[in-house]
Amino acid sequence: MLQRMMLAVAALLLCLSAGISLADNGPPEFQDPALGQRYSALTEELRCPKCENESLASSGAPIAADIRQRIAEWLKAGQSDDEIRHHLVQRFGEYVLYKPRIERRTWLLWGLPAVAVVLGAVVLTLLIRRRRRLRVNDLDEAERARLASLLARHGEQQSSNREAR
Structure with a gap:
């Protein structure tokens, strides 16, 4: 009986540690403060594709964490804000933009x-x-x-x- 309880506690601790390691560790660190400001602005102005009306910055969805990571990578690679928006619109549609562009559509x-x-x-x-x-x-x-x-x-x-x- 004691062995089963110890095994259950060990399994619970293992699950908790796995959840902590998968958790989003917050915004990435940038060498240039301007990149950090651009990152913050982009994640606030773009909508999470899974959440109803939540920005990427405030969303806890796994897809939002992945998109935030991609945005950081694109910024570090030197892409412009418009290029990043274009990538996300190509992938998820106009829904990711809080302010849709004025086009024919x-x-x-x-x-x-x-x-x-x-x-x-x-x-x-x-x-x-x-x-x-x-x-x-x-x-x-x-x-x-x-x-x-x-x-x-x-x-x-x-x-x-x-x-x-």
């Missing part, structure tokens, strides 16, 4: 909010103009006479109610 994405605002303004203007046209016109003589009789009758009822109190 994305014009609707960028233009739709402006079109919606303009359409809303046009609809609102048309509704206001329509309501102005539908305003009640002046009363004709027959309507004025009927209104006067109704007001007079209502006034008589109110005065009789006051006297009854």
Whole structure:
């Protein structure tokens, strides 16, 4: 029984040590501080392909750790930020960019909010103009006479109610 417990504890420790060795060790060290700043900026502005809305810098997914490592390698190899973005877009699509580029494929994405605002303004203007046209016109003589009789009758009822109190 004691041997089995010792074996279980040893297996648990082995699993824990394997997990620690596989863990991401944080951002890489760069000789040039400008490379470190570029690394930080790129990992913050690029989205993890596995996570919903998490940047590469804040994601704990294994694929994010791999991409962070690749970005560090590409930066050390002298690639520009645009080249790195291009590599990742080629591999994972436009999804990795928080701000998609304005291209033929994305014009609707960028233009739709402006079109919606303009359409809303046009609809609102048309509704206001329509309501102005539908305003009640002046009363004709027959309507004025009927209104006067109704007001007079209502006034008589109110005065009789006051006297009854």
